Amino acid sequence: MAYSTKVIEHYENPRNVGSLPKEDEGVGTGLVGAPACGDVMKLQIKVNLETDVIEDAKFKTFGCGSAIASSSLVTEWVKGMTLDQAMGVKNSQIAEELNLPPVKIHCSVLAEDAIKAAIADFKTKRAKRQAEATKKAG
Amino acid sequence: MMTLKLPIYMDNHATTPVDPRVLDTMLPYFTTEFGNAASRNHVFGWNAEKAVDQARDQVAALIGATGKEIVWTSGATESDNLAIRGVAEFYKDKGNHIITTQTEHKAVLDTCKFLEKQGFKVTYLPVKPDGLVDLDGLREAMTDKTILVTIMLANNEIGVVQPVAEIGAIVKQKGAIFHTDAVQGAGKIPFDVNACRVDLASISAHKMYGPKGVGALYVRRKPRVRLAPLILGGGHERGMRSGTLPVPLIVGFGRAAEIARQEMPDESKRLLALRERLRRQIQDAISETYVNGSLEHRLPGNLNISFAYVEGEAMMMALKEVAVSSGSACTSASLEPSYVLRALGIGEELAHTSIRFGLGRFNTEEEVDYVARLVIDKVNKLRELSPLWEMAQEGIDLKSIEWAAH
Numbered sequence: 287m288a289y290s291t292k293v294i295e296h297y298e299n300p301r302n303v304g305s306l307p308k309e310d311e312g313v314g315t316g317l318v319g320a321p322a323c324g325d326v327m328k329l330q331i332k333v334n335l336e337t338d339v340i341e342d343a344k345f346k347t348f349g350c351g352s353a354i355a356s357s358s359l360v361t362e363w364v365k366g367m368t369l370d371q372a373m374g375v376k377n378s379q380i381a382e383e384l385n386l387p388p389v390k391i392h393c394s395v396l397a398e399d400a401i402k403a404a405i406a407d408f409k410t411k412r413a414k415r416q417a418e419a420t421k422k423a424g
Numbered sequence: 425m426m427t428l429k430l431p432i433y434m435d436n437h438a439t440t441p442v443d444p445r446v447l448d449t450m451l452p453y454f455t456t457e458f459g460n461a462a463s464r465n466h467v468f469g470w471n472a473e474k475a476v477d478q479a480r481d482q483v484a485a486l487i488g489a490t491g492k493e494i495v496w497t498s499g500a501t502e503s504d505n506l507a508i509r510g511v512a513e514f515y516k517d518k519g520n521h522i523i524t525t526q527t528e529h530k531a532v533l534d535t536c537k538f539l540e541k542q543g544f545k546v547t548y549l550p551v552k553p554d555g556l557v558d559l560d561g562l563r564e565a566m567t568d569k570t571i572l573v574t575i576m577l578a579n580n581e582i583g584v585v586q587p588v589a590e591i592g593a594i595v596k597q598k599g600a601i602f603h604t605d606a607v608q609g610a611g612k613i614p615f616d617v618n619a620c621r622v623d624l625a626s627i628s629a630h631k632m633y634g635p636k637g638v639g640a641l642y643v644r645r646k647p648r649v650r651l652a653p654l655i656l657g658g659g660h661e662r663g664m665r666s667g668t669l670p671v672p673l674i675v676g677f678g679r680a681a682e683i684a685r686q687e688m689p690d691e692s693k694r695l696l697a698l699r700e701r702l703r704r705q706i707q708d709a710i711s712e713t714y715v716n717g718s719l720e721h722r723l724p725g726n727l728n729i730s731f732a733y734v735e736g737e738a739m740m741m742a743l744k745e746v747a748v749s750s751g752s753a754c755t756s757a758s759l760e761p762s763y764v765l766r767a768l769g770i771g772e773e774l775a776h777t778s779i780r781f782g783l784g785r786f787n788t789e790e791e792v793d794y795v796a797r798l799v800i801d802k803v804n805k806l807r808e809l810s811p812l813w814e815m816a817q818e819g820i821d822l823k824s825i826e827w828a829a830h
Contacts, residue, residue, distance in 0.1 A: 289741070297741060303809055320827030321773035321812060324735055324752060324761065328811035346811040350737035350752070354809065 289351055290385035296355035301362050304344040306330040311415070312341075314408025316400045325349035325393065327357050329400035331364065331372070333408050338369045345400070352390040356380050356397035369405055432791050435747045436631075436725060436784030437580050437608060442676065443633035443785070449679040450635065453672035461669045462660060472671045479678025486681040487606070487625060488616035489642050495661045496669055499639040500607040502654075503626035504531040504574075506641055506665065507603045510651030511572045511624070512539050515601070519569035523600075525549045525557055526767040527584075528576055531626075532605055536574075545569070553769050555584035555717035559594060566598045573602050577609035577625075581751060581764040581780060582717030583726025585613060592621030601649060607631055611684030612723050613692065617642055623649045629673065633785060634680030638673035641665075691785065696724035698783050698792050703727055705796035710803050716751075716765055716778055725783035730774045733813035734806040739779055742802035746795050751778035773812075773822070 289297070305328075306313045312333045319325040326349065332342040343361035347354045359380055364372045380386075380394035433441070453475060461476045463469025480491035497503045512522065524536050526548045536546045547565045552558055557575060566573070573595045578585045588604055595602040603624035609615055610625070611632035617625055625642040629635055643649055643664065657666030684691075707713050712732040728751070731739060736752030751762030752775070761775035770778075781795070807813040812822060 294741075297738075300809065305814065317811065318828065321776070321822060322771070322827070324772075324776040326811055326827075328814075346809055346814060348733060348810045348812045349735050351741040353735075354738060 292384050293352055293355040293386070296358040296384070297351040300345075300354055300358040302342075302344050302358065302365075303346065305346065306332055306342065306344050311335065311411070312408070314404040314406070314411065316403025316405075316407060318399045318403050319349070319396050321348065325353045325396055327353065327396055327400040329357060329361065329397075329404050331401075331404045331408060333369065340364050340367050340369070340372055349393065349396075350390075352384065352386055352393040353396060355384055356386075356393045357400060359383060360397045360401055364401055369408070372401055372405060375401055428790055428794055430745045432746045432787075432795060434781045434783060434787060434791075434795065435749050436782035436787075437583070437780065438749060438782065439630050439636065440633045440784055441786065442630075442635055443680060443683060445683060446634055446676045446679045450672045450676040453675050457671070459671070461671055462658065472669075475675050476669055476671060479674045479681075482678035482682040482685075483627070483640055484642075486615075486685045487610060487627070487642060488618050490645070493617075493642050493645050495641045495643055495664050496674055497639045497641055497665055498637060499630075500529075500605065500626045500628035501531040501639075502665075503628075503639045503641040504529070504603075504605055505535050506651060506654050507624040507626060508532065508535045508572065508574055509539065509654060510664070511601050511603070511649075512542075512544055513652035514650045515571045516544075519567075519571040521545045521547070521567055521569040521571065523547045523549060523562065523565050523570060523573045523575075525551055525575055527551050527555065527579055527581075527764045528574070529580055529605055529607070532574055532576070549575075551767050554721070555579060555582050555764075555768050556721060557586055557591065559587065559590055562591060562594055566594070566600065570598060570600045573600050575602075575604060577604050577606040577615060578613065578723050579717070579764060580608050581762060582728045582768070583608070583723035584717040585609060585721045585723060587721075588615070588620045588622070596621045608723060611681065611688070612695075612725065614688070617644070629677035629680055632680050632684045635673045635676045638670055638677050640677070692724045695783050695787075698787060698789065699725055699727050699781075701789065702781060702783070702792045702796055703729070705793070706799055709796075709800045714770075714774065716768065716770060727781040727783070728778060729781075730770070730778045731803050732774060732777055733810045733816060734777050734803055736777055736779055738806055739777070739802065742806060743779075743795075743798060746798065749780040749782070751780070752776045 308315045314331050316329045327347045329345045331340045345357040347357045377394040377398040459468030459472035461472040480494045484491045601623045606625045607628045610627045623644045628639040660666050714730045716728040736750030765775040
């Protein structure tokens, strides 16, 4: 199968590779996929606690070139977005941008799942902190 | 030192280039010697027939057979179909049971599945973790209804060589017919149809530096093995395979078999040395690599190796100047990882990380060193990108995590 030039470009120069400290207050971590299925994505966001804006995003991906490109692209997109905006990122947009063939659509689905999982993790942590703060105050 | 030419071809289990010596032998048969080998009444036909008969002897000599036992086909897929369906159809009154293994080529497995739908019973023998058939398992599987056992000589993915002589002895003791798909093994390792007591053997020209589009089925004459034909017509090939013979391809196949037979002793040693050079460089430099299948009972040119935490297709993309192959799901239409690796009991997560290197006649030491360096560099880079590698380094047991299947 021939890859689109955009997939190759992201694969050869992946953006935002790395990890954020997952214990930090503003960091949300999404880990999706399964080794047995051949794709695992870890996507992390660093959220401004005042504004809900995603200030940084990092990823690591075990998977084919399309999976690596999808996660690279999505980290690029969500930087500067609010959490609500980032929740609106659709796999179809990723697939379209990277010209993914039908057999690779699941890579873009996984990238959408990864960003949603990272946001959910951030929100869970925040809710937990708030609950603890209320408990202490009470 | 020779200058290295890119891209480098290391996928010689998929196909091989035509050896220039083979091409030279073929060329006159496209133009001046173009006769139909079935034309019995003029010199064009006689010359074509003579060339075809010489090729029969050359191909037969490679496997210890006689020229009269060679049936030309379009390739090994047809040979496998003809052998298995031909026996099933002809001997169906004797029994309805066929034995094969889980790691056969699809040409054998899909043919067996087809016969199951026709009412035959098929046993798909498991293999041991090294990829070899368990001979006791074979003995136990055989019944008085077993008409055919079909087990490959060497595996196309992992290069593992089955104990065909021992299998032949077991099969003949029970009076069944023994077919072997010898596509990957013939011309690479010594193989003799009489020593192995094989009744039918499939071989292909393009895996041994001959042209694509021609194969052969060895059909034993003493004692005679009968087949129902798949293709009906002019009664060519003793009625087993009608159709005008592709004389240039057959002549090329003959020459390719002759070269393979003559050069095998030296060439197999050279390939084994290259394979071990590649394997040692890679395994010395990278942790957590696993050779899939027996290293001892293996084709000299095959290295199938899993690089934990690095997905196979991403790896192939990184090795873009080297033609190799992977057992990763992403390289198959089905999105399932290699059924051969799974039959060895290799976990899906490791099956996804396998790469098959197939070394051949035209690979050099310089190429091997270049590829080894490239592999080491790219595995290290892709591991830096891998969340699984990061987790493993942090001491997290990947099996302890509840992964969401998708």
